[in-house]
Amino acid sequence: MSTSAPPPPQRVRVGIIGCGEVTQVIHLATLVNLSHLFEVRILCDVSAAALAHCSARLPHLHRTTDAYDELCRAADIDVVFVASSDEYHVEHVVCALKLQKHVFVEKPLALCRKDVELIETAQRESGGKKVMVGYMRRYAAVFQDTIREVGGAGEVLYARVRDIIAPNPVFVGQSGAFPIQPTDISEAASADRKMWAVKGTNQALVVENDVPDTPENVEMWRWLCSLGSHDISLMRECLGVPTSVLGVSLRLPIWTVLFQFPNFAVTYESGIDQVPRFDASLEVFGKHKTVKVVYDTPYVKGLPVTMVVREAVEGDPGAFQERTVRRTYEDPYTLELKELWEMVVKGKEAKTTPADSMKDLEVFGMIMKAAEKQRAAA
Template identity: 55%
Template sequence: MGSINKQIIRVGIIGCGEITQVAHIPTLGFLSDLFQITYLCDVSNGALKLCRNKVIGPAPKTTRDANELCSSSDVDLVMVANSDAFHVPHIKLGLRNNKIVFVEKPMALTLKEADEIIELEKQSLGKLMVGYMRRYSAGFIDAIKEIGSLDRICYARVRDIVGPNSVFVTQSGTFPKTFSDYTPEDSKELSTRTDELLEQALTKELDIPVTPASALQWRHLGSLGSHDLSAMREALGMPTSILGASLCSTSGPPFWSALFQYPSFAVSYESGIDGVPRFDASIEVFGENKTVKVVFDTPYVKGLPTNMHIREKLEDGTYRESVIRRTYEDAYTLEMKELYAFAALGKPAKTTAVDARQDLEIFGMIMKAGQAGLPIRHIDYFVFAPLSSKQSRHEVDLQEIRRLDLSVPVAKAIRATELRTRGATRVGAAYVVRAATAVANEGVAGWAGGRN
């Protein structure tokens, strides 16, 4: 690993798109006493030229080859900020070259690749920090302390409803540009890898078909959703279960919501993207005599604070509202300071690979609950049971259904709403037979009750 026993950390950035142009190059430039950008990598020559000219200090080297950047002795820290689908391959390149790696969220899009990163980091002399900038904002850290002081939590709300990101980006004063000078091979590689990741994440890991709607929801959870759910985890811990979810549609603005269960309280989560140019993001926690709310603004406009709002009943019964702003220092700047402490001073990061994996677990809970339309722990199962031409559906008893191989196409669980639509009509060579209420993931062993 390149020596970092000096003040300046040399940074190689993979991905010269919007987030690099709007946030990382400006922020690292302002922190020029801590960082120096020495290498840039992108598949667009236009993006490389633009970003090279934006870097403060000596002009960095440029390349289209991520391996060249990761293996360079001029790089101490690899910053992965390209398309989500390529986060994992480039994290691996950095760790295999024993570099310190910073990756923008989402770290990974599948549990399989998240586990691969966790294992690879153990074998590497390098280490990984995941970029959840909201969790480094001063207002959020203050709110965590206030939440910890509550006698009890009665309820909580997590909300993130925003307008088009382009509204904030074009008003950020950073003047980013987009480019399309990449090759057909680059486009095909991105498309192929995205399809493979969706197949792994949805079909193989969650048993959910890949459709335009399910793919869209998974992408939204990885982009906007990971901000909120990661912060929710730090503030409240992991939910014990999910009580229900509504997924976004492919028609109209995407909105989605979920209701999580914790041991002694519930948390509502709502998110969406519409055409209104505002940023409405917050986490609000209700105690018995105090409510703590942290309010996030767009991170793309530098200097907007993260404020904490407190509503409380005082000992004499007086009601008090407080708005606390500890600093105007923005979340990206505070995050980069923590990154320096992680890289140069050996301070442990709170946003680790193991931590990031938990986002994928929550994504899975939301997808399963939304697909089922019912709590994932308690679902009505209906099975397509193959019948002979001489056999009536009333002659098929539960024992026979239990012996069905559920891997065959005719033995699939379907929702109760579908049963009401289909009734008991013939579907191909199968009849719909109710197998009764079951506990999710217990399979045929969990079935109880009689035949329909």
């Protein structure tokens, strides 16, 4: 007796706004690898060179445009990828939602809380469309194991978040993606981006956090919104939101923060140096168990995310055991996009929502206000 094969999965039709580094190195390759789930229909960028470069990498017919509203309006698009510069995320996300499209947006979702609120309003008025923010580290399979292990570790005594890495070009240059840096961005486009950057950081620092927008504070805010959003988001999902900041050192290129949680403290250290390695982890210390999730650069495909558990052996006070868990070689970006497919096709709620992303900006504000308080007291 013959049985019919199950129907192929529904393919989600994608439009991408922004053909810069993350699209060139990560998103195009991942979407093409997941061609049974996704099909890129439209690419959009203000750079003709970036458009041509990305277009040449797609193995199927598609269109290109320099007008993001044209892409959002297209009837053959199910989800809009917003991978444009941070300054334009709110504009592009809101446009997509108003035109009844689901959205996948790279982090940071926005530079200030006001813009997140605009996105939340647009989502409520979109007729049920969803927004997923691209915190790919939180979609690593072993990170969910880490949360379960931490839950079984008993009382948390202390935790450490660490993310000290080399500059991105070190890893991009070894990724095999061979991206380009376009040189055809007009002066008007560059000036417009700078103007929106000033508005966003001024709103975040001065208006929302009562912190002066000095060049040093602006630079620190941008670092927190970029590299810091990985670390703080990961910490929040595993441990919750800190109650206060006990101390802070924001001397770039490496910064350190001591967070207070209800019953324990967390050290957060991050920044960029010139050592060609990727040192990123979250480590939680319980009374009888230490759990650590370790990340390597996502720009080199196939490097595993691992969990290291060190613990006492029950019933044998002198015994110690250590185990390393590698759940899969499937990278977090791939796992993230599988969750996106579930969101678009099956209506599954994403865990990395605008409301979730807002909490990062609140923690960044806590850090900046603590630093300003320390400076005033010095």
